[in-house]
Amino acid sequence: MSVPPIAHPVNSSHRSRLAPLALPERLLLGPGPSNADPVVLDALARPPIGHLDPAYVALMGEVQELLRYAWQTDNRLTLPMSGTGSAAMEATLANTVERGDTVLVAVKGYFGLRLADMASRYGAHVVTISCPWGEAFSLEALEAALDEHRPAILAIVHAETSTGVCQPMEGIGDLCRRHGTLLLLDTVTSLGAVPVHLDAWGVDMAYSCSQKGLSCPPGLGPFTMGPRAEAKLASRGGKVPNWYLDVSLLNQYWGSDRVYHHTAPVNMNFGIREALRLLADEGLEQAWQRHRANAERLWSGLERLGLELHVAEPLRLPSLTTVRIPQGVDGKAFSQHLLNSHGIEVGGGLGELAGRIWRIGLMGYNSRQENVDRLLNLFEQELPAFRSSTPVAAAVA
C-alpha cells in the first residue's frame, strides 16, 4: 500500500499563521460569564476520557445529584444539556410544547422575549403579559392571565439578567396547579447565587447556565423536569421536533441505560462536577448569604456615590445589579475605560434599557468583598471624568 495522491491541490489562502493563544486578564463583573474558580479551570484541562467510560458514567451521576441539591429538587430528569443556557432554555419548550398549545410568557425583560420567540418556533400559541423592565409580576396579575388564557405552560424568569429583578415565587406554583398549567422557570442568574427552591415552589421545568452562580465557564445548560412535565412529554403525539435536545433520548443516556446519544462534552462536565462539588462544600445557605452580603455592600456603596439603582430594594437580585447611568455621563465610554485601563468588564443595557443602565454582576467565584471595593473605588475615582462638562444641557437634551 502507498499513500494515494491528493486529488486536489490544497488552498492555503485561509491558512493563517498565528502565535500561541494570548489572552488579556479580565475581572468579569458583567452579566456573565463570571470568572471561574481555578479548581474548575484545572479540571477542564484534564485529558478527556470516553463518554461511556465507567469513570465518566460515575461522574454523570455525581453531576446530576449535585444539580438536584443546587436546585432543591428531587426531579429524576436533571442533567446538564450539552450546550449553553440558551440550549437548556430551548429544551424545556422543545420537549413539552405541542402545536397549538397556549404558552403564556410573563415578559419583564429581554429573556422573557426570548422565551416567547422560542415557544413560537415550536408552534405554540404564544400569549404574553408584560410589566415594566425593572419590576416583577404580582400574583394577581399572573392569576388574571391564567384565568383568561388557560395556558398549557406559564414561562417566567426568576432572575431577569437584563433588568436585575428577582421575581417573588411564593404562590405561583399553586396557581399553576389550580389551572392545570406547567410552570417553567428561568434560573440562569439565580442558580447557586440566590435562594431557589424548585420543588417547594412547584416548578415543573427549569434551566440554568454554568457560567454565573456555579463559577464554571459557559458551555453547559443545566436542565430539570418534574413528573408533571414528564407526563406531558410522554403523552405527546410524535417525536420531539428537536433531536439534540430530545429528553426522551437523552434520558436513555443520562438515565440507567447509558445508551449512546451524542458524544458528551466531557471536559466541560469535569468542570461543572468540580463547580458543583465546591458549591456543596460551601453549602447553599452560605453561598446565598455571601452573594447577598456582597451585593448589599455594592448597593450601599453605589448609593453613597449618588448613583441610582434601577430596581427597588425588595426585588433586587444579589447576583446582578442594574445602575442607572447618570445624565451627562457617557456610560459606554466609562465601561470601555474600565475594560481597557483596568481589565474589568461590566455590562451595558439590553433591549429597551440599552444606553440607560450598567449591569454589574457579582456571581459565584466573583462574589467577594475585594471585587466590590475595587469597583466602588473606580466608580468614585474615575467616573467623574466621564461626566459631561455641560450637565445641564445634557439633562435638557
Place this chain on the structure above:
Amino acid sequence: MSVPPIAHPVNSSHRSRLAPLALPERLLLGPGPSNADPVVLDALARPPIGHLDPAYVALMGEVQELLRYAWQTDNRLTLPMSGTGSAAMEATLANTVERGDTVLVAVKGYFGLRLADMASRYGAHVVTISCPWGEAFSLEALEAALDEHRPAILAIVHAETSTGVCQPMEGIGDLCRRHGTLLLLDTVTSLGAVPVHLDAWGVDMAYSCSQKGLSCPPGLGPFTMGPRAEAKLASRGGKVPNWYLDVSLLNQYWGSDRVYHHTAPVNMNFGIREALRLLADEGLEQAWQRHRANAERLWSGLERLGLELHVAEPLRLPSLTTVRIPQGVDGKAFSQHLLNSHGIEVGGGLGELAGRIWRIGLMGYNSRQENVDRLLNLFEQELPAFRSSTPVAAAVA
C-alpha cells in the same frame, strides 16, 4: 438592609460530599473522543473572558478562518456551533429543510440513520437508499436515486464512524448541481485527518466535531454553509424552527455585527483555536499523510496477526479502522480488558455491527506510531487468552 430569612429549609438529601476530581489515565483509541493535544488542554484552562470582549471577537475570526482552511472552503458562513458534532449536524437540516422538502439520505451506517431521523423531525419527506454497512455508494446508485426522487437535499456521510468507510466524493457535487439538489456532507471523522475539499467537491453544507481529527475535547460542532444553501435559508417561509441553531441569528454574532445571540462557550473556543492553529502549523497535507501512514501500519500489523479488516482497502478510513472480531473471541471482554488493565479505549460496533467488530481510532494527536505499536503488541500478546477454548463449538453457534 439585612439578610432576609430563607423561606424554605434547605434539603440536603442530594448534597453529596465528594473528593476532588480524580480521573483514570486513558489512551483513547476508539471512535472518539480522541486524546487532546496538551497545548489545547492548557488553553481550555485559561480564565474566561467575555463573549463580546474585543479579544474574544478577534479569536472568533481566527477560528472561522482556520476552519475554512481545514475544510478547504471559502464559505463565509463557517463557524463552530456551541454544541457537539450532533448539534452541528442538526443545524444543517434545521436551517435548510422546510416542511414537505424531500431529503434523500444515503445510509451506509449508523450516522446515516441519524440524519434520516433528524430530517424527519423538521417535516422533511425523507427517502433513504442504503448499501451494506462496510461499503460505499457508487455514483450510479446516487444518480439513479437523484433522478427518481429529485430531492431538495442529498445527505451523505463522508467518513462513516460506525463502519470505517470513506465515501469517494468525486462527481457527487456535479450530480447534485445538475439535479438542483443541495449536497450535505458529514465530515465528523474526516476533518483534519483525511483529505476533505468541500469547495472542489461542490459540497453545500457540512459539519464536524472538535474531538477527532482536531485534537480538541468534544463540545464544539464546526458548521459551514455555502451560497446555494444560504439562498435556501434566505428564501424560507417563517423562522428556522430551532432557535439555538438558527444560522440567520448566529450570523449576526459571528458575522460583522457581533449582535449578542447566546453566551459563547468561550473556553472551548480557546481550545479549538489552538487546535486549528496546530493543524495549520503542521499543514493539511502533512496531517493527512501522517494519518494515512499510521493507519497503514495498523492495517498491515492486524492482518499479520490474522485479523480481518471489515472494509476493503480502497474504501478504508485512515482515522477509523473496523476489525472483525474473530469467531470464538469475546470481543467485549477483550476491549474491557484493554481499558481496565491498560487504560486503552477501543470501541465496539454500533447498530447492526454491534458485537461483530472493534473500532480503532487513530485521530489527530493520537495518530502516532507508538500508539499503533503499543496496540498491536497487546493484540498479539493478550488477545489469544480471549479466544474460546472450544472455537469449533463457538463457530457452530
